[in-house]
Amino acid sequence: MKKKTITITMLLIWICVSIYAQTPTAEDILKNVDAVVNAPKDQDLKVKLILTDKKGKEKTREMSMLQKGSDKRMVKFLSPADQKGIAFLSLPDDVMYLYLPAFKKIRRIASHVKNTKFAGTDFTYEDMEAVRYSDKYEPEFLRKEDSLFVLQLIPKEGLKTDYSKLIMWIREDNFYIVKIEHYNKGDKLFKIMTRDKIEKIDEYWIARESKMQDLKAKHTTKMIFEEVKFDSGFSDDKFTKRNLKK
Amino acid sequence: MKKCNLIIIVLIIPGFSLLYAEFGIDWSGYFQTDNRALIKGEHDFSWHEYRLDLQLEAYPSTNTHFYSEVWLRTIGNSNIQASSDLYDKEKITSTNLYFKEAYLDIYGLILKDLDVRIGRQRIAWGTADKLNPTDNLNPDDLEDMWDFGRHLGSDGLKATYYLGDYELSAVFIPKFTPAVLPAGDWAAALSPSFDLPEGIILRNYSDKIIMPENNLKENSVGGAKFSGNLFNYDFSLSYVYDRDDLPLINKASFTPIDTFGTVDISAEMVYPQMQVIGADFAGSLGDVGVWGESAIFFPEKIILSTDLSALGMGIQESIALDDEPYIKYVLGGDYTFTNGIYVNAQYLHGFIHERGDDNLEDYLMFGLEKKIFEDKVKIMPVNCGFEIKDFDNFKDNYAVIFSPEITYYPYDNIEIVFGAHIIDGKDSSTFGKMKDSDDIYFKAKVSF
Secondary structure (H helix, E strand, O other): OHHHHHHHHHHHHHHHHHHHHHOOOHHHHHHHHHHHHOOOOEEEEEEEEEEEOOOOOEEEEEEEEEEEOOOEEEEEEEEOOOOOOOEEEEEOOOEEEEEEOOOOEEEEOOHHHOOOEOOOOOOEHHHHOOOOHHHHEEEEEEEEEOOEEEEEEEEOOOOOOOOOEEEEEEEOOOOOEEEEEEEOOOOOEEEEEEEEEEEEEOOEEEEEEEEEEEOOOOEEEEEEEEEEEEOOOOOHHHHOHHHHOO | OHHHHHHHHHHHHHHHHHHHHHHOOEEEEEEEEEEEEEOOOOOOEEEEEEEEEEEEEEEEEOOEEEEEEEEEEEEOOOOOOOHHHHHOHHHHOOEEEEEEEEEEEEEOOOOOOEEEEEEEEOOOOOOOOOOOOOOOOOOEEOOOOOOOOOEOOEEEEEEEEEEOOEEEEEEEEOOOOOOEOOOOHHHHHHOOOOOOOOOOEEEEEEEEEEOOOOOHHHHOEEEEEEEEEEOOEEEEEEEEEEEOOOOEEEEEEEEEOOOOOEEEEEEEEEOOEEEEEEEEEEEEEOOEEEEEEEEEEEEOOEEEEEEOHHHOOOEEEEEEEOOOOEEEEEEEEEEEOOOOOEEEEEEEEOOOOOOOHHHOOEEEEEEEEEEEOOOOEEEEEEEEEEEEOOHHHHHHOEEEEEOOEEEEOOOOOEEEEEEEEEEEEOOOOOOHHHOOOOEEEEEEEEEO
């Protein structure tokens, strides 16, 4: 009897260890997310934005987006006409610049602007930054839902953000984010981002469509990557103020 | 000539689509109407402008870029004096064509990190919002005093060398261009007062402007700017060798008309040379965006020679502009609250037309704006400025400018604007002189 109890106990310990070994830690999951999202050396994207108001009325914007690594991103508006030429540069250490062609000036974006809407979309300037989540958030493993990991991300001390927390759903098979719930300072859910049409191009995963939904305004912005190019070999010179106004 | 311009434009517009298809030339622009009427009296029209802006852009090769921007406008009223004028379309509805910019960029010329821009260009220096003491290379365009910060393009060459986060720009403009002055009452408001000797009554005033000699030394303008980032603040240091783009009287002759002291005055005006050393910064203080800009002006000394010999008083000389340096500066900040309200405030010492340490006034500007109804409406209910001519005698030397505005964006690329310019103050202040010119305005704009 005693021998049998020891055997069962050993078996249970083995099962627990196995389960533990199969479920990576929240930190590991988030590092994998960062690695997958920022896997390409660089990205050259042509983006279509569809803004839909609560009455279902749609507006369209087009922009080009270049990204190098995980912390340099350049966005330029191609349409509509009254926004054409507006360009946005995101650099490491929360440095962001905006070029307004009408004024022929590049303006440094102060932190208060980061949480405002980016050109009328439901994405904020902060959302448009190139980001490594593990550098900015403390993750906590909440649960596993079918084949998805669910993490809670709390901003690290000193991070300037309007989000009190993010709840993130991540595919188990490829560590790609499929959904993020954004909570405001009052800990109230106010924006949901979902990602669809996740596919592998070359050796990298990418969501062809992302949708940001503002729950209060009942307004959504769908971001569609119409053209995708990876590893074009951009130099750092692409991501400078010099290039922002070109 | 103007008709010819019109024909050219009419031919050019449909040709743009073809240019794009055949040569990759991109074109865009906007059409804007701007009508203003005085609030007081019979509500006279104070502004009437219909503007077609056309922008043409092309990348002839990987390292070159061409850009041009042209305004075709009708502005002001019909200039009809007699029935014969009715045969002249130009007098009935005058139009003008203005090349704002037309330049060629060459990227990586000779050196990989050297960019050169050649042609008519706007060189916008300074970090402040619209009122920039360091922005002196392009002449001021004061045609519309409510469009603060507008400048003419300058024909010249700009070379910029990039070294990491730092850049060094050098600008050469071969020929000096004067500022465009506002018409009507605004011109008087900006002009320094001309004190007549006691007992003298002015009948006619005429002047002539002495332009700088047409050579490299007298006519050319140049400047250099070094900019970079220190302690997370963007900064720049600049130097400009230029002429003041507003003319100054250096000679005045009094001619008596009668024995009662009535005179005609004929004056000569010059554009004084000046050197300007500037510095600016922009960054964040906590969550608040902050900027500052300062310029030290080193003007040429201008002596005003007043010829009163016809009145038996000889020739008198006084200092019209001293060569003592003076400083203009701006400090400002902005912030966006979590509810979307944006506020912007600036303190300015020395307005565009003011010269000399003793003549610089102080201005405080404040703006508040918020977008509502899913960003379809932008309201600027508190858009105001205060002019303080003399802190020691504030109540007799001030002006308050209030300019509320509402913009409606019914569709993409469409803007409809309603607003008002309301001024109160004392005649001793620049803006106070305009207190009877309050107006309301309506603008419509379509971008394409």
